[in-house]
Amino acid sequence: MQSLLGNFALILFILMVISGVVWFYDKLVLVKKRKAAAEIALAAYDERNARMKAEGIKVDDSGRETLKEKLMKRPMWVEYSGSFFPVIAAVFVIRSFLWEPFRIPSSSMVPTLEVGDMILVSKYSYGIRLPVINKKVIGLGDPEKGDVVVFKFPKDTSLDYIKRVVGVGGDKIEYRNKKLTVNGVEAKYQPMSDYLDTESLTYSKQFEEDLSGAGVKHRILNDDRAPTYVPHPDRFKNRQMCTYNVEGFSCTVPEGYYFMMGDNRDNSLDSRYWGFVPDEYIVGRAFLVWMNLNDMTRIGGIH
Template sequence: MQSLLGNFALILFILMVVTGVIWFYDKLVLAKKRRAAAEMALAAFDERNAKLKAQGIAVDESGRATLKEKLLKRPVWVEYSGSFFPVIAAVFFIRSFLWEPFRIPSSSMVPTLQIGDMILVSKYSYGIRLPVVNRKIVDFGDPQKGDVVVFKFPKDTSLDYIKRVVGVGGDRVEYRNKKLIINGVESKYQPLGDYLDTESLTYSKEFEEDLAGAGVRHHILNDDRAPNYVPHPDRFPNRNMCTYNVEGFACTVPQGYYFMMGDNRDNSLDSRYWGFVPDDYIVGKAFLVWMNLGDMTRIGGIR
């Protein structure tokens, strides 16, 4: 799942800094200069009018207010910066520390998440991270097995991906004949019938998966036409922690890393192919579908 036009957080941060510097410079320097210049001009205006009155000449005082307004008026570039700064700062704070919106562009998490779902991600579920550099400074815990998580794609950190955590540091994750085994315990599967993919007009088998050792139940898809093995996995870091064969794979997750899989198991490029996700790449926990313009019934919590 791709983030908005490159690193949007960095762009927002730069805009906030630029508009903030202009806003503060205006408050601390430019505004004082404008007031001083206005006071001098108005004093000259009053002195001139006083002389005219002393000579018995009628004076129109209405121009004083107009002159004052003109002299105290902020330049256009300062006006716009002052207007945008609090808005940009508020958006930056909310996106960085509270919630961030994303749009689902692919079917890798079907049936849990559909193409077009607009989701909210909690940025504070696992702690507080510094914006832009994404380094955790306050720890509230770690992603747990079963969580649906947004993270920086290890092969290209300008991209944001969303998958389900199926293994944490120290776990032995196996996927044999399309069944997930964690630390030697096989997940339980309840058949739910056929699932129609309205995009490709093909059917997959839908199951309710009781994720081993997590106590989390959610729906997954399996495609009978897809092979059990993982075709052409990358040579990713810590690849030596994994073994692949015709039945599937087995990986031991390194400490400080996570193993991610899509719920659309046979149509998801995930940790089986490109490896483990380090903790520093975690963005947040997906918890709500807040909009889907094509299907308003999609609105609700994410399981």
């Protein structure tokens, strides 16, 4: 799906730690030092003014507050670092445990998601995971068939991909002649009007797919020009649990893994090519398109 500067969560975590250390060091140490230094300086200021008054010299005390503010002012490096800490911490907590934004860069999930869609992903739908290492510590559920999920790409975990879950551990997935079967039950397909790709100005056949046992209806695309078989699948982990032929393929999903497919079936590199997605690579469930600068009508829930 996209590369987030290698590991944006790690970068954000480091910034939060650095700014947090500065913020706490200022609150616990530097403030006391500034206050002690200010008290000494103000005491000397008051003593000087009292002496001048005793000598009959008119004294202007208006500069005392200005001097105090100057003495108590935080250094610039502390000012900037400390001021950013609450903001960085809030962003880190929100995107690590609640919601994370992504932008769709490819057409593999058309027509459900289009290029340029800005989406929100729920990070807590499937449990609470420790940020950076993505380790689940509290389980709140598992991805289900039909969910649109963001996950770490098994071949390069610095990349985030988005696909639809069509199989969970123990499921037998078959895709032959461009029709999906799960555990022996073929998905139902309702023909819809052809889909126009406005970039390439080409049409694809569009169907409403009803995933067997999932109760999830969504749109998919098929391209008559594309072959029914899977060309050149990788030698991925647990590859022995899949068989390929000229009509398509059949796979049994290992426990703890998921089988992902793009809704743009003939224009999606997915589990058919690079294999199963382990649970520890799951990032979250995509649930909302919150912006598309090219088409504001795209805003809404993801099905």
